[in-house]
Amino acid sequence: MNATIKDVARESGFSIATVSRVLNNANASYSSKTAKKIKKVAQSLGYHKNNIAANLVKRTSTTIAVIINSVKTNFSFEILSGIQEEANKNHYSVIILYAGNRSDNLTKQAIETAIDRSVSGILLVAMQLNQENTEMLRDANIPYLFVSTHPNNPLEKFVSSDNHLITQTAVNYLIKMGHKKIGLVGIDQHTTGKERLAGYKKQMLANNLSINNEFVQYGDYSYESGQKIIEKIGPLIKNGDLTAVIAASDMIGAGLIKGAKKEKIKVPDDLSIVSIDGTYICEITSSELSSITQDFRQIGSLSVETLLKKKNSKFVPIKLIKRKSVKNLM
Missing domain, CATH: 3.40.50.2300 (Response regulator)
Known part of the structure; x- marks a missing residue:
């Protein structure tokens, strides 16, 4: 079996997002030392980029990843229903990934899984990210949006109540x-x-x-x-x-x-x-x-619309x- 980006990430100690950007020669804030190490590991594992498959994924990915915090209340069902309904209208499928109860490690795993699945966008429901996970998400160059939470960074997009x-x-x-x-x-x-x-x-x-x-x-x-x-x-x-x-x-x-x-x-x-x-x-x-x-249902549906159509943040x-x-x- 051919080595994957995930294999290279595991062996090199870098995130999937960073490995992906290095192997795709994308401009990003990684050092030449990082790039050299990742490429060396990739070569030792026999990793070969499948350009045809990569281009096919870029053109046809119609999957949205929903990463949700396991809050101890009952609002998430309506949000997920709204997300699913709007995704179906736009002919997108949805995968749901749970990040535990504010677990940075489980959040990291969920983000890595979403990146590895080559999703077209990520919705973060009731999430608050630490610096490491924020940087990994940004490096992945995948559109993402906070749902039902208002991030402190004004550059981060969201759909939420005020x-x-x-x-x-x-x-x-x-x-x-x-x-x-x-x-x-x-x-x-x-x-x-x-x-x-x-x-x-x-x-x-x-x-x-x-x-x-x-x-x-x-x-x-x-x-x-x-x-x-x-x-x-x-x-x-x-x-x-x-x-x-x-x-x-x-x-x-x-x-x-x-x-x-x-x-x-x-x-x-x-x-x-x-x-x-x-x-x-x-x-x-x-x-x-x-x-x-x-x-909550409207928050869910508007989050999909905002993500796909690249609209501005919105208070519902x-x-x-x-x-x-x-x-x-x-």
Whole structure:
């Protein structure tokens, strides 16, 4: 069997992307020493570039790779459905690669697999890349797009909801319902969590509302995390020091309701909740969750359209859906 680029990458110690660019004589930021080593390894393994096959792949590749972070919430199904629908419309196939729960190593493996499959584009769902994986992706010269996350680098393309606007909208709604002691619970300490915290703080301060340190509770967006958080904020609620919270996900919101029942805290009489996401979970909880609803299916479909047609980054509109989990204190 002939040696492949993956074999050369493994033996040389360089990424598939770097090896591919060297062997294709592409201009890139690699040293002559790197190029020399890679070519020496390729020669020792008997690697021969198949120009006919390579050109055929470049002309006809109609596969999109979706690399997804294993988040502990339930929004990804709608995103993947939107991606699949739009890909089908454009006669593209989709492969899904899982990157674990923010695992840099598994992310690297997923990116290498996508590059090795000669995909026409890569969608990164709820992903945050370290420097090494970012450079590997850029070196591969394959179009890529962040989905449902807003990267810090303004040059990176994305399709997402506006996380600042999400929490600002939630705070405004709760204020209109008469609440002043408002918390934000279940966020993580990565990009999405930081953006939502910034939006929350900005809107609270704009309305001259104080933020108790205990009003902000971190988690991992999961149902279990919601139950643990209610144990921490229970005393604040029972003392009347906290009347409402913004839940970082519907799963956090559902966990809060479950935990509240155990702590003999009534929703919404004792605690009002607005959850972020607006999935079906909101309608099956014992107290239906009011939500800042994201259109995940549209995020998925627009990500494919943006990737294939090389459009600009886009924030997808959000919507406030009022249900039964917020008490009017006015």
